[in-house]
Amino acid sequence: MKGLHIALLWHTFGHGNLGVDALARGNASVIRAAAAAVGVPVRFTSLGTGQNHAVPDFPDDVAIGPAPRLKPLLRGKSDFMDVIRRSDLVFDIGEGDSFTDLYGGLRYGFLLGTKLAVLAARRPLIIAPQTIGPFDNPVRRWLAAAVLRRADAVYTRDGLSTAFLQDNGVLANTDEFIDVAFALPFERAGRVGGQVRVGINVSGLLYNGGYSGRNDLGMRLDYAALMHKLIESLLARQDVETHLIVHVTGNGGPDDDLPVARLLARRYPGLVLAPVFGTSVEAKGYISGMDYVVAGRMHAAIAALSAGVPVMPVAYSRKFNGLFGTLDYPHMVDGRATSTEAALAALIDGFERRAELQDAVRHGLAIARRRLAAYQDTVAGLLEARVAARPSNR
Structure with missing residues (x-):
């Protein structure tokens, strides 16, 4: 079976903010496990900012793609867009909490613009589990909701974000899971008593x-x-x-x-x-x-x-x-x-x-584990549906 190429938008492995690194590793781990469960080979390209090319333990199935850049994006000609067009699915995790106007208009516009770019390229846009909002500016709130309504799926990691979706008419193909950093593996530190x-x-x-x-x-x-x-x-x-x-x-x-x-x-x-x-x-x-x-x-x-x-x-x-x-x-x-x-x-x-x-x-x-399992099952369904939708499979 031909595998799927998945773009990991706003995911950065080895980011100086280890929360961003945890999200990238956690989400890739969940998608990888979902793909294995349904027998669909996958490969990834990360599209994030602040990439450290010397990061330890970089996953073998991930290629480092170009960071989103505003000017080439607005012109519609960029290496970033080339990766988007070659992708079967785009998972956008928004660095966990960046799809908001809490951090200013420029950052908000950048996060909004990359979503519009995926939609313009007619690639399936999956909003991975994240915090969505708040949007104090009513125009920005309206624009955010309008774009989210066009996404193929929108997933949150908390009840407050889910309430935002419901209050702003984002009702189709939505669900609430949990922060994917709960899927991050680790080796437990040893202890021999003491303080x-x-x-x-x-x-x-x-x-x-x-x-x-x-x-x-x-x-x-x-x-x-x-x-x-x-x-x-x-x-x-x-x-x-x-x-x-x-x-x-x-x-x-x-x-x-x-x-x-x-x-x-x-x-x-x-x-x-x-x-x-x-x-x-x-x-x-x-x-x-x-x-x-x-x-x-x-x-x-x-x-x-x-x-x-x-x-x-x-x-x-x-x-x-x-x-x-x-x-x-x-x-x-x-x-x-x-x-x-x-x-x-x-x-x-x-x-x-x-x-x-x-x-x-x-x-x-225990709650987090149940929600992670539900997210993995949902991702498995998305991957199967994407394979079935290919022209050669009709």
Whole structure:
């Protein structure tokens, strides 16, 4: 049987943001398993930004394609479009949460434009499980819904995104699954007793006050002060070993976790600074060795939960609320609605009640596994239908 060529739009293997890497690896893993289940050979081309060509453990069945670029895309002549036209299916994961106007008009327009390009090329567009919205601008909201209605399938990873689809008339060929990073494999870190290990994933974006430094994410709490107080509280405990875990590196700007982690390691010499990870698989393996995790990055929180580790996310957008609400996991600090003092109390309380959080983790992980299985079955159906639709098979 001739195989299918699948374009992975807005997927990047080896991205400096390990959440993007986790999504790429997780979604490819699910599609690969679905293809094997129905006996359909597949090969992939990734179409994402920030590709590291020296990424460890790069999958053999994935070719690195050209990143989407706005000017060639608008002209309709680009290497990117050539890959789209040669593809049997296009899975667009939107880097997990980028199809929104939360990050500004330029990024919104770029995500919208690539979807329009796929539709113009008359290729089947599959919106892979992701957060969709919010769209505060009504014109952008209308345009987003209009494009989504033309997609062949639209899948969300949380109830809030599903509600957006329903409220805006995107009703055909939709379903709700879960974040595909739950499919990310890992090797569990070994343990030989010793101190309680607490991992703190410090977000450079939150520590620096957002992209502009002027609290453009609308946080009520003072994130930098919260991290200082949390670290000082943990370092005062003789039975705790506190690790700083970086999940976004490489850009050197306010969104980079590494400069902040190094600053904190100098300020608090008792901290253990985790290594810089080459892939999300490595990061998840390290996180699996923790007893409790506080995470400013959503995919660091997902890595912890999917590895069975009690975790307290510090949320800065509705993507946290939607995803962890879908998992029936209530243990979270909403940074937009919580004071610094209340947040610190909640994080310390979570540490003290790790056993209770562990039960909630098991419950949430069971939900995620069921939803992943349902997504894999759905993808298998899409692949079979695409093979059957080929002219030679009619």
